[in-house]
Amino acid sequence: MNLYDAMSTLRAVRRLRPDPIPEDVLERVLNAATWAPTGGNLQPWHMVVVRDQAKKKSLQDLYLPRWQTYNGHYEERLAKMPEDQAEKSRKSLKAGDYLAENLGDVPVIVVFCFNPSNMAITDAKQDRPSIVGGGSVYPAVQNLLLAARSEGLGCVLTTLLCMDEPAVKNLLAIPEGWHTCAHIPLGYPVGGGHGSISRKPLAKMMSVDEF
Amino acid sequence: MNLYDAMSTLRAVRRLRPDPIPEDVLERVLNAATWAPTGGNLQPWHMVVVRDQAKKKSLQDLYLPRWQTYNGHYEERLAKMPEDQAEKSRKSLKAGDYLAENLGDVPVIVVFCFNPSNMAITDAKQDRPSIVGGGSVYPAVQNLLLAARSEGLGCVLTTLLCMDEPAVKNLLAIPEGWHTCAHIPLGYPVGGGHGSISRKPLAKMMSVDEF
Numbered sequence: 001m002n003l004y005d006a007m008s009t010l011r012a013v014r015r016l017r018p019d020p021i022p023e024d025v026l027e028r029v030l031n032a033a034t035w036a037p038t039g040g041n042l043q044p045w046h047m048v049v050v051r052d053q054a055k056k057k058s059l060q061d062l063y064l065p066r067w068q069t070y071n072g073h074y075e076e077r078l079a080k081m082p083e084d085q086a087e088k089s090r091k092s093l094k095a096g097d098y099l100a101e102n103l104g105d106v107p108v109i110v111v112f113c114f115n116p117s118n119m120a121i122t123d124a125k126q127d128r129p130s131i132v133g134g135g136s137v138y139p140a141v142q143n144l145l146l147a148a149r150s151e152g153l154g155c156v157l158t159t160l161l162c163m164d165e166p167a168v169k170n171l172l173a174i175p176e177g178w179h180t181c182a183h184i185p186l187g188y189p190v191g192g193g194h195g196s197i198s199r200k201p202l203a204k205m206m207s208v209d210e211f
Numbered sequence: 212m213n214l215y216d217a218m219s220t221l222r223a224v225r226r227l228r229p230d231p232i233p234e235d236v237l238e239r240v241l242n243a244a245t246w247a248p249t250g251g252n253l254q255p256w257h258m259v260v261v262r263d264q265a266k267k268k269s270l271q272d273l274y275l276p277r278w279q280t281y282n283g284h285y286e287e288r289l290a291k292m293p294e295d296q297a298e299k300s301r302k303s304l305k306a307g308d309y310l311a312e313n314l315g316d317v318p319v320i321v322v323f324c325f326n327p328s329n330m331a332i333t334d335a336k337q338d339r340p341s342i343v344g345g346g347s348v349y350p351a352v353q354n355l356l357l358a359a360r361s362e363g364l365g366c367v368l369t370t371l372l373c374m375d376e377p378a379v380k381n382l383l384a385i386p387e388g389w390h391t392c393a394h395i396p397l398g399y400p401v402g403g404g405h406g407s408i409s410r411k412p413l414a415k416m417m418s419v420d421e422f
Contacts, residue, residue, distance in 0.1 A: 034412075035218045043410065047418075049419050051419060116342075122371055129327040131392055145350070147218075175422060209261055211257065
């Protein structure tokens with residue numbers, strides 16, 4: 001698939017069918033993640049590819065109440081939005097409900113882990129939230145999402161389960177020193193899947209020489 | 212360009228020519244960043260595209276001593292590496308020296324900024340370094356790098372300048388509430404540019420159901 005076509009049609013696909021993913025397709029998607037750049041080429045991340053039915057159901061049991069809380073907060077925002085925007089958001093919240101209620105039935109959930117001892121977190125000492133560690137993991141996550149899109153697999157980057165990290169670590173036997181940073185359900189779409197996306201125009205996202 | 216070809220040949224290209232980048236090429240590369248997913252589709256990031264010669268030189272003046280310190284620490288590690296790996300690392304450190312000494316002459320440096328007030332940082336309360344904010348910026352950074360690669364532009368994701376964030380914010384008039392998380396020099400390669408990459412095999416980067 002063409003690079004720009006993949007990027008410009010990669011949307012959050014939250015309604016996924018339980019149908020299995022062929023091994024060769026899944027392997028190409030996972031392999032794409034390994035190509036991503038990382039600080040010092042140390043590749044300080046690891047994917048746990050969750051396929052076991054009981055473990056997926058346990059992830060759903062953790063995810064559903066987190067989603068319901070998030071969704072609740074969002075309702076307040078909807079009231080303040082222009083109607084066309086609110087309508088779009090309502091649709092994506094409904095799709096989020098579907099994901100939360102069916103997470104255990106998607107064929108694969110990829111849990112990205114990271115090890116900060118192999119990261120140079122250059123913004124650790126700044127007096128504000130640090131995010132630079134993410135520079136050695138989320139490029140790999142984006143590669144995985146783009147590869148999934150090119151293979152016709154629905155997917156969405158979720159992070160709500162980070163709030164339940166101790167339980168997730170226990171469930172997936174994630175060792176000490178490793179932590180979680182993304183949970184990506186993969187599966188063939190129920191509906192049309194990927195397609196047009198809604199983003200701000202470039203002119204609003206950049207400036208020249210000064211912010 | 213084909214998606215998998217772009218991903219699998221995206222390498223850190225640190226020797227860049229000062230030749231200008233045509234406007235249409237640069238615009239496609241910057242635009243690719245805007246397509247990336249972000250939490251709640253809030254797009255909490257902004258690019259400052261630095262083209263002014265004096266500002267680029269100021270960034271070089273900040274970067275060079277940081278690089279020299281980083282490089283110094285690295286020398287210690289080289290002594291402990293197997294010789295073939297050490298040889299590779301030495302080559303990339305030399306390319307890093309070149310970048311640090313010529314950063315002011317690359318045609319464009321893209322400085323990614325982010326606003327944490329528009330991010331749901333779901334790992335903020337975990338007792339370990341937080342990185343989840345990066346999930347709403349580094350997918351955009353990876354899109355930009357892949358687009359640069361497909362346009363034949365050299366590029367590399369750097370974060371060392373985050374250690375000088377106050378000076379960078381002052382130089383680029385970055386407003387309160389916004390912070391920096393990536394500095395990406397863009398330019399046509401001096402040498403062969405992108406090509407083969409060296410990564411761990413997939414089997415070492417994943418496991419099934421349990422870490």
